[in-house]
Amino acid sequence: MKRNKRERQALLTETIKENPFITDEELADKFTVSVQTIRLDRLELSIPELRERIKNVAEKNFEDEVRSLPLEEVIGEIIDMDLDNSAISILDIKKEHVFKRNQIARGHHLFAQANSLAVAVINDELALTAKANIRFTRSVLEGERVVAKAKVISIDEEKGRTLVEVTSFVNSEIVFKGDFEMYRSHA
Amino acid sequence: MKRNKRERQALLTETIKENPFITDEELADKFTVSVQTIRLDRLELSIPELRERIKNVAEKNFEDEVRSLPLEEVIGEIIDMDLDNSAISILDIKKEHVFKRNQIARGHHLFAQANSLAVAVINDELALTAKANIRFTRSVLEGERVVAKAKVISIDEEKGRTLVEVTSFVNSEIVFKGDFEMYRSHA
DNA sequence: CTACTATTAGTACCTAGTCTTAATAGCTTG
DNA sequence: CAAGCTATTAAGACTAGGTACTAATAGTAG
Incomplete structure (x- = not known):
């Protein structure tokens, strides 16, 4: 020994x-x-x-x-955060994120990055996704870096709903776009 | 003082x-x-x-x-599969799937289960998600079992697009619903 | 005046270290 | 074979941020 x-x-x-x-x-x-x-x-x-x-x-x-921010629970790394306004995170696509057959990133990883960023940008203890409308505009390959930018579009305090738009890029090329309708408990 | x-x-x-x-x-x-x-x-x-x-x-x-473990490759366990027609998978919500604050499952796990199923049900080497429209209708708690059912609605061979509808349940209660527009290379 | 509470002081000791100097064993290399 | 080097171990002085205990002092209440 x-x-x-x-x-x-x-x-x-x-x-x-x-x-x-x-x-x-x-x-x-x-x-x-x-x-x-x-x-x-x-x-x-x-x-x-x-x-x-x-x-x-x-x-x-x-x-x-x-x-009470679930920052640690965000997928990707947060590099900018302006609560109830905007946020940016990056995610490096590695082996575990892609299909073995073609090295294309699985959609749910891009979604996870965007969704968790939408949750984090909301300045509330309890933020949940209610609806989302998403488009994958270009496939992302292993080794690429995805930059997701979230922007709070509107806050409806009565309904407790917040609209967040997330756009993800690889080298200034849009790869993903999603409109998230978020539920918040204490708007 | x-x-x-x-x-x-x-x-x-x-x-x-x-x-x-x-x-x-x-x-x-x-x-x-x-x-x-x-x-x-x-x-x-x-x-x-x-x-x-x-x-x-x-x-x-x-x-x-x-x-706080990351997403794996394929989310959920497929228990039934009829290629290009329908499929069912289950996902048990555990500690690593929920927000630690309130034990509510994070949206991207439900999405990941549905998305994986939508990819799997397509009888093609290369199936990718192009668009998706999703709703979270009830929050899922730690310990609950989510059953996702995918149904292929239409196959447009010319455009190489397939529409898949995925509905997820917890004890016959709908918790998630998503319409996925999938891209396939060799329809 | 005495009793009691609150506060302060001082000492010995503890853990889990740092930083420094020094000794020793086992090789290697001229 | 001696000199040099590396790796390891030891010993001693010092540190932060304490615990545990004893004792002194000030102020107040009965």
């Missing part, structure tokens, strides 16, 4: 990534080396100490949680 | 709840009392120390993160 340095450090990175709550002592036990070796490894790998790691995990979503 | 004990402790609870990342020293400053007083207050109010608080926030986030 003797691992060399390289091997141990690779495993260490993996272990900490999977469980950031592990102490140096527990790691030393696990790899049957001294605590000092673990600390040296962390230093070389630029892995912060337990408390910093925990703090990072805690801070990551705290803001969102207070705002 | 002199607050009494009761008042200060109420404010303290509020402050820490809003920002668990604050140290006793910062709190002492804020309430212009000594650090010891803050610690006595926390003791009386059973508020754990900074590190414990951070750890709690981190643990909460960590759990959520793991369970």
Whole structure:
């Protein structure tokens, strides 16, 4: 069970990534080396100490949680957000998103990106999709980057409905367009 | 600005709840009392120390993160299939499908099930979604089983378009309905 | 005046580290 | 074979942000 340095450090990175709550002592036990070796490894790998790691995990979503925004639950990465107005997210199409036969992205991934963005842009605890009208105008291939832009068109406070238009692009070429009628609990 | 004990402790609870990342020293400053007083207050109010608080926030986030799994390839399990005619699939709504706030299934999972089924029912190597018009008529909760039924309405061989209607139920109650216009290469 | 509450102070100790210096073992290379 | 290098381990001083405990002080109520 003797691992060399390289091997141990690779495993260490993996272990900490999977469980950031592990102490140096527990790691030393696990790899049957001294605590000092673990600390040296962390230093070389630029892995912060337990408390910093925990703090990072805690801070990551705290803001969102207070705002009750399901930002973490959005498909794709949000790069701009102006609540109740507009939002932009990007999604890189990888192997797991495409049909094996032809490397074309499955429609529901584009829909998921657009739909979750429409949910996120609404400044409300409870936003749900009521209706949607969508068009796929060009197939997206593996390796392409889809930029989705959501725009809030209108807010009907009486009916509790909000209209959101989402347009997705690959290199300024429209690949998807959807009109979402969203339900909100507290408009 | 002199607050009494009761008042200060109420404010303290509020402050820490809003920002668990604050140290006793910062709190002492804020309430212009000594650090010891803050610690006595926390003791009386059973508020754990900074590190414990951070750890709690981190643990909460960590759990959520793991369970927010992305979309797989084919959504739902196909239990009946009559190519170019009709198909049925089921999807059990689990933790990873719902908003953590309210346990309501996220729209894109219902869409994904319907869309996958619409693609699968078409007897062609290459079937893609061109347009879709969808309605979510009832929210689906964690633990419920969604049965999606697809029916091919028309096949336009010239245009290479096929219309598929998908209706999803939970216990014979309609929860989702979608009209899919599918593109096929070799009709 | 005494009793009690609230506040403050001080000390020892803890965890999970950092940072630094130093020692040792096992190779390799001239 | 000695010198140099890498990897590992150890030891000591220091840190943040505390806990747990004892003790002192101020102000108020009976």
